[in-house]
Amino acid sequence: CGRAVRAHSDATFGRGTGPILRDEVGCEGHEEHLWDCPAVTDHDCSHKEDAGVVCSEHQEWRLSGGRDGCAGRVEVFFRGTWSTVCDSTWYDLEASVLCHTLGCGEPLRQLVFDHTLPGRMLYQCDSQQPSLAHCQWTYNKSAPCHQSRAAGVVCNG
Numbered sequence: 358c359g360r361a362v363r364a365h366s367d368a369t370f371g372r373g374t375g376p377i378l379r380d381e382v383g384c385e386g387h388e389e390h391l392w393d394c395p396a397v398t399d400h401d402c403s404h405k406e407d408a409g410v411v412c413s414e415h416q417e418w419r420l421s422g423g424r425d426g427c428a429g430r431v432e433v434f435f436r437g438t439w440s441t442v443c444d445s446t447w448y449d450l451e452a453s454v455l456c457h458t459l460g461c462g463e464p465l466r467q468l469v470f471d472h473t474l475p476g477r478m479l480y481q482c483d484s485q486q487p488s489l490a491h492c493q494w495t496y497n498k499s500a501p502c503h504q505s506r507a508a509g510v511v512c513n514g
Contacts, residue, residue, distance in 0.1 A: 443479045443506075464510050
């Protein structure tokens with residue numbers, strides 16, 4: 358998943374369930390695994406304190422500029438910045454994966470926009486996937502995105 362770009366506490370991503378295995382984790386930076394870090398196994402906490410992390414290879418998507426969150430220009434948050442998605446390999450399958458990921462149903466039609474954000478992402482899916490991150494993707498490679506427009510979609514949700 359790359360490197361940590363943000364650490365979160367207080368169950369930012371929701372409270373977990375089950376046993377709490379580590380408390381007061383104190384990594385020094387040289388450990389290979391989280392389990393190698395000093396910690397307390399007898400805890401005095403609850404799941405309201407669950408820790409979370411955002412990794413550098415994490416991708417998040419949104420549709421912007423449309424009438425709601427299910428229509429507009431495809432944008433991806435990756436490595437700390439929002440980028441547009443090149444339309445050169447943006448087909449019905451890629452649009453379908455995104456609409457499902459966003460909880461927006463099925464794609465109704467494709468849109469094109471200008472690239473106005475600093476980064477560019479390219480996706481290529483071979484089959485329906487849980488998210489675009491499971492498809493082949495390339496970040497900021499100019500050749501595949503040369504003369505492309507920014508992809509957009511209207512989903513039926």
